[in-house]
Amino acid sequence: MKVTIPANTLKVMSASFEGFQQTFEDYAKKVSWAAQLQPKMVEYRLRDAHHFWVKDLERVKAAEDNLGEGLDHFKQSGHLAYWLRRTSPVVEFVDMSGGFNEAVRDEVSCDNNFRDFLFKYGMEYFAFDLPFNICRFHEIAQPGSSDWAEEIDLPPDYVTTICHFLKTKNVSPHAIFLIFKSLLLSSPKRSLAHAMPQVPVAHPEAPLMGV
Numbered sequence: 001m002k003v004t005i006p007a008n009t010l011k012v013m014s015a016s017f018e019g020f021q022q023t024f025e026d027y028a029k030k031v032s033w034a035a036q037l038q039p040k041m042v043e044y045r046l047r048d049a050h051h052f053w054v055k056d057l058e059r060v061k062a063a064e065d066n067l068g069e070g071l072d073h074f075k076q077s078g079h080l081a082y083w084l085r086r087t088s089p090v091v092e093f094v095d096m097s098g099g100f101n102e103a104v105r106d107e108v109s110c111d112n113n114f115r116d117f118l119f120k121y122g123m124e125y126f127a128f129d130l131p132f133n134i135c136r137f138h139e140i141a142q143p144g145s146s147d148w149a150e151e152i153d154l155p156p157d158y159v160t161t162i163c164h165f166l167k168t169k170n171v172s173p174h175a176i177f178l179i180f181k182s183l184l185l186s187s188p189k190r191s192l193a194h195a196m197p198q199v200p201v202a203h204p205e206a207p208l209m210g211v
Contacts, residue, residue: 001031001129002153005137010076013050014057020050027130028090032122035115037093039122045089053083056173073138077131078177085127085166093122117156121163128162128176135180149184 006012012019024046028039056079061070071079097110118125139149162179165171 003133017050035118036097036110038096039090040092041089045087049083049087074177074181077135079173081127081131081176082173088123090123124163124166139184
């Protein structure tokens with residue numbers, strides 16, 4: 001799902017738990033609303049995600065002398081995805097559709113396929129999608145960037161496979177970093193058909209104003 005990422009998202013999230021919490025909660029709530037769901041979060045798990053993510057960034061930076069300004073957005077996002085998945089701060093979803101009367105319910109869109117998907121892979125999806133969109137923003141913002149990062153639209157079959165992989169396997173931060181990088185690094189002759197399998201159903205998206 002394409003979301004608008006502010007330029008300083010990584011800095012805000014790493015600088016303080018409050019910034020991390022606000023960014024993640026805003027993102028999770030807006031994505032969940034496309035399915036008329038409200039995510040319930042456990043704060044201590046979110047604190048653990050922030051703590052271990054920042055510690056990882058510090059550890060890797062100290063161990064690698066060639067980093068200069070620190071880890072790039074791919075590496076930071078790979079570690080972010082890893083700790084969001086491992087700590088799983090979203091523990092359940094509350095069905096909000098029953099709170100509408102019949103007239104309002106007809107006006108509020110709800111993607112039932114996406115709804116079922118979140119019930120099954122919600123935390124894995126959040127752990128993948130938010131860091132992926134952070135990487136997407138940075139690739140688009142780079143001078144001389146191509147249209148690849150902006151136009152790429154991950155098919156639902158691919159997203160489901162990634163989420164199942166994250167749910168059932170112990171996927172390292174480095175592996176996730178490589179997934180993000182392989183998806184977003186552009187090539188003039190590269191096409192989406194070569195990058196991943198295609199499916200006829202478009203991946204569900206909801207209009208979001210940002211995180």
